[in-house]
Amino acid sequence: MGSALKYRMIALDVDGTLLNDHYEITENTRRTIAQIHAEGCRIVLCTGRGPKNTLPLLEQLGVSGTAITHNGAVTIDGTIDKVLSIITIPTDHLAPLVGYCRERGMHFDVNSAFHLFVERLGAFEKEMYAKYLNSPIVLPAIEELPEPAVKLTMFGEPSVMDQAEKDWAGSGKALRMTRSGDFFIDFMEPEATKGAALRKLAGMWGIPRESIMAIGNYFNDLEMLEYAGLGIAMQNSPEEVKSRADAVTASNNHDGVHQAIVRYMYSQA
Structure with a gap:
């Protein structure tokens, strides 16, 4: 050097x-x-x-x-x-994404600044979160978030994420979508x-x-x-x-x- x-x-x-x-x-x-x-x-x-x-x-x-x-x-x-x-996400911006995931049985989580919340946590999801040193908090429904959201993440097989990416591409969406890995798509405020x-x-x-x-x-x-x-x-x-x-x-x-x-x-x- x-x-x-x-x-x-x-x-x-x-x-x-x-x-x-x-x-x-x-x-x-x-x-x-x-x-x-x-x-x-x-x-x-x-x-x-x-x-x-x-x-x-x-x-x-x-x-x-x-x-x-x-x-x-x-x-x-x-x-x-x-x-x-x-930069926090208004609740009404989250609702369409939450509905999309629920309709398809797709796993998703919502982050506040310091915590991660899910509606369900099976063995497969537990293994995934453990790799990233995460300890999710399970809520009956995401609408019961106790803290402001900053990010929603969809998680699934690459082919499923590819389709979700196509479904949410284009203008007119409240949140910005970014592919953060083969198995993940993140949604945040545009800025x-x-x-x-x-x-x-x-x-x-x-x-x-x-x-x-x-x-x-x-x-x-x-x-x-x-x-x-x-x-x-x-x-x-x-x-x-x-x-x-x-x-x-x-x-x-x-x-x-x-x-x-x-x-x-x-x-x-």
């Missing part, structure tokens, strides 16, 4: 980027992120996850940092667990994106976009990759994501984040 940081902030997607397919942070990646943090680079995790299963990753990395969660709907200062920004949240955070810190590196692997990362001065896609990204990034690094199973930092973060002396 060289001597001077080229970027003052690095925005990192979590699943499929920071974590390998075993949901682990490799030692190479942990050590490299700890080094740039010690040298003054701000670490921002940008994810579709909520704070409760994102902030522990900062602890694993051994760094203080910030988390843009729920695909940009909630930003948390990880050092003091303070909400820096939040809730990782890119918009990153822009707002950079403004708070006085960091120009040219001083930001972002690394991600899926469609919900596109606004973030395109806002950053350098947007890097993982090798395991869909081709459209790679084509819209500035560069491509190795996959999440081959230390892609570590390799990108080593290659792009430093100005050579």
Whole structure:
């Protein structure tokens, strides 16, 4: 590595980027992120996850940092667990999606800033949530949400999600739809994106976009990759994501984040 940081902030997607397919942070990646943090680079995790299963990753990395969660709907200062920004969903915007899922027997969950709510929780769903360190709260009906919603997620086999994506495509919808994985579709208010949240955070810190590196692997990362001065896609990204990034690094199973930092973060002396 060289001597001077080229970027003052690095925005990192979590699943499929920071974590390998075993949901682990490799030692190479942990050590490299700890080094740039010690040298003054701000670490921002940008994810579709909520704070409760994102902030522990900062602890694993051994760094203080910030988390843009729920695909940009909630930003948390990880050092003091303070909400820096939040974009909530009005109840009437949720109703059509909830009805669609119920009619088709499709699993869905609704997130508040810090909690995840479901109407049913079978063995298959429990296994899925456990992988992401989530502990859902079961309600008799989502209409009984005790807290404002920030995101609704549909979950199912890729073919089912493909059809749902087609059904909800087009204009005139109250909420923005983003495919956050082969098995997931997320719905948030239109202004809730990782890119918009990153822009707002950079403004708070006085960091120009040219001083930001972002690394991600899926469609919900596109606004973030395109806002950053350098947007890097993982090798395991869909081709459209790679084509819209500035560069491509190795996959999440081959230390892609570590390799990108080593290659792009430093100005050579």
